[in-house]
Amino acid sequence: MHEPDGERTSVTQRAVESVKAMIADGEVGPGERLPTERDLSARLGVSRSSxxxxxxxxxxxxxxxxxxGAGVYVTALRPADLLETFSVLAEVSQGRTLLEVLQVxxxxxxxxxxxxxxxASDAQLDRLGALLERMDGEPDTFCADTVSADLGFHQAIVESTGNATLAAINEGLSSRTFNARVWAGHREAGLTAKLREDHVLIHEALVARDPDAARAAATTHVMRVERWLGADLARDAS
Amino acid sequence: MHEPDGERTSVTQRAVESVKAMIADGEVGPGERLPTERDLSARLGVSRSSxxxxxxxxxxxxxxxxxxGAGVYVTALRPADLLETFSVLAEVSQGRTLLEVLQVxxxxxxxxxxxxxxxASDAQLDRLGALLERMDGEPDTFCADTVSADLGFHQAIVESTGNATLAAINEGLSSRTFNARVWAGHREAGLTAKLREDHVLIHEALVARDPDAARAAATTHVMRVERWLGADLARDAS
DNA sequence: CACGCCAAGTGGTCCGACCACTTTGGCATG
DNA sequence: CATGCCAAAGTGGTCGGACCACTTGGCGTG
Structure with a gap:
């Protein structure tokens, strides 16, 4: 990290830096196509493998x-593109880390x-209402759709902020497999009902355009999930 | 994303999934060594290149x-390991995204x-105090150390929460190059002095173990930076 | 003019060789 | 016997070339 000079560095790593530099210098912009792999390797003086x-x-x-068959392109470099790797954290996380993610x-x-x-725009609020109804219409059984709907609801809220970076980060922290694992042990009792009530409260606060109420409702909701997960992890402590 | 079946998928991607599965199934744990590249490629039926x-x-x-020369190992799988890629966002982000990052x-x-x-423990608070003094001792000139010290101060605070995941995420959002860019246009005026005052307030709130004051001081500090950056971006709008 | 096919070019995969580095165990040295 | 060195084995790193799979665009056919 703090080494002052660039002593020995792998060939591949140098190639990575070179391409990053090409992008940073504007030599190739977002959405544009890079030279051929064969061209690049020749230009940078490395093998095609590297x-x-x-x-x-x-x-x-x-x-x-x-x-x-078409070429290598620079992505739009939108936050969503760069933060997709985030979901890996949620995928391999266990125990303590899971709690930490929820805390974030x-x-x-x-x-x-x-x-x-x-x-949020009116259209976005309408969409939230539709998502809410879809979740209400379902029976109290646990299934992939339940997780999917819950995920979609929260994601839609975060997207309504208009902050794409925030949305991407939050999505990474709420990957499908992550939520499935959290929900796994809690399909019983009135959990689903309570979560629905939370969602209704959140939605009402949004429609009323009441930031304080919205903040409170969201806090309560996440705390509820966090508490359940905490009890679960404490039970089967490794 | 939603395709029901696993039609065609690249060989390399299958290899990635296989290794991830090996880790998820506990076949190889954190810190352990994987089979050699040659063994793995043979076992998974792919070429060594892939x-x-x-x-x-x-x-x-x-x-x-x-x-x-020694082998391939599974990392400790700590959040810090998995979120290191995060800094790439801050590296290539521009304009709007920069503001969004600050908002997060x-x-x-x-x-x-x-x-x-x-x-925070007493030892951690002491360390914060030391960092603060180090920043005070420096002249009002802009240099790499100034950025570094500011970065270290905030990072030390976040680490004091004991939430490694949070610390890793925050570090990713506060990469060195990111901060250097933010600071670049603002070395003039009494900026450094104001930031120091902010830091002192934050530190005092922490020592007093006053969460409310700490929250307020931190909010003020980030807003200040955000405001300056916003003015800067508005000035040289692309 | 519209359609379909084909060839050139691209990324994807494989192979085999060699290089650079780490590790280890045995050998020579004290 | 203890110590240190060094050579060999094994590992990841790099290379070059061959071939496959896919996309694309233009050419020829209807």
Whole structure:
């Protein structure tokens, strides 16, 4: 990290830096096409294998996008592109980290919900209402759709803030597999009913454009989930 | 995303999924060593090139770590490992996204600072005080150390919450290059003095273990930075 | 003019060789 | 016997070239 000079560095890594520099210098802009892998490797003086590994690295970072037979393109470089890797955290996280992720959500979601109360458009509020009804219409059984609907509801709220970066981060912290795991042990009791009530309160606060109420409702909701998960983790402590 | 079946998928991608599955199934745990590239490629029925690209992908995601001549290891899978890629966002972000990142920080830092007020240990508070003095001792000139010290101060606060995930996310949103860019146009005037005053207020609130005051001070601080950056971006609008 | 096919060019995969580095165990040295 | 060195084995890193799979655009056919 703090090494003053650039001593020895892998060939592939140099290729990565070169491409990043090309983008930073505006040599290739978002959405534009890069030179051929063969061209790039020749220009940078590396083998095509190494060049491919460099491209693979930038692809997994969401900076580049390779289209088979068509070429390699720079993505739009939107936050959503670059933060997609985020979901990996939620995928492999366990125990303590899971709680930590929820704690971060407890910081973000209330603030985001409050912001949404001030910024959401009427159309966005209508969409939220529709999502809410869809969730109400379903039976009290646990299924993939339940998780999906809950996810969609919260994601729609965060998107209503108009902050794409925030939405991308929150989405990463709320990956499908993550939520499925949280819900797994809690399909019983009146949990679903309570969550629905929370959602209704949040929606009402948004429609009333009341940031304070929205913040409070969102906080309560996340705390509820966090509490259940905490009890669950404490039970089967590793 | 929603395609029902797993039709065609790249060989490399399958290799990535296989390794992820190995980790998820506990076949290899954090810190343990994976089979050799040659073994893995043979076992999964792919070429070593593709296997290497898969490993490269997981390496850039922070899941694996390759040591030249020694083998490929699974990282500790700590949040810090997996969120390192985050800094890429701050590196390539421009204009609007920069503001959005700051908006997210304005949501996170106050909450984190308030939490730190309740949780920080005496040793951590002492360290914060030392960092503060170090910043005070420096002249009012803009240099890399100024950015570095500011970064360290805020990072130390967030780490005091004991939430490693939160710390990793915040670090990603506060990368060195990001801050350098924010500061670039504002080395003049009494900016440095004002920021110092903010830091002192935050530190006092932490020492007093006053969450409310800490939240307020942190909010003020981030808003100040956000406001300056906003004016800057509005000036040289693209 | 519209349609469909084909060839050129691109990324995707595979192979085999060699290089650079780490590790280890045995050998020579004290 | 203890110590340190060094060579060999094994690992990831790089290379070059071949071939496959796919997209694209233009050409020829109806």
């Amino acid at each position: 060049m491919r590994e460099a491209i693979r690295a930038l692809t997994t970072l969401g900076v580049l996008e390779a289209r088979h 959500r407890r910081m973000l979601e209330p603030a985001a919900t409050a912001l949404a109360a001030a910024r | 296997m290497r690209e898969a490993i490269r992908a997981l390496t850039t995601l922070g899941v694996l770590e390759a040591r030249h 920080r304005r949501m996170l830092e106050p909450a984190a600072t308030a939490l730190a007020a309740a949780r």
